[in-house]
Amino acid sequence: MGMLSESEMKEALAAAAAMRESSQDPHLVARALLNLHYQNVHYRHLLEAVEHYINSGMATLELQRLRIALDKTKGAISRTGHVEVEQFGLE
Secondary structure, eight states: OOOOOHHHHHHHHHHHHHHHHTTOOTTSHHHHHHHHHHHHHHHHHHHHHHHHHHHTTSOHHHHHHHHHHHHHHHHHHHHHHTOOOOOOSOO
């Protein structure tokens, strides 16, 4: 299965958004596509940060950027996937 072109992806996302807005998503396909696309954007940023960190000689600034990208990715997954973080009452 090949990847969609940028224009095809924009068209699919627009159709998914229209389905969600009009409540015409009985099998939650549009919701799933929108959530996965949102997460994928953060995964791509994380991948770029990891590659930059590895190629930079693992400097402190790049490590900080990598940690920020990792935190944002985890946050995106938590927001869209309803993942509950275990808390011990110390937060």
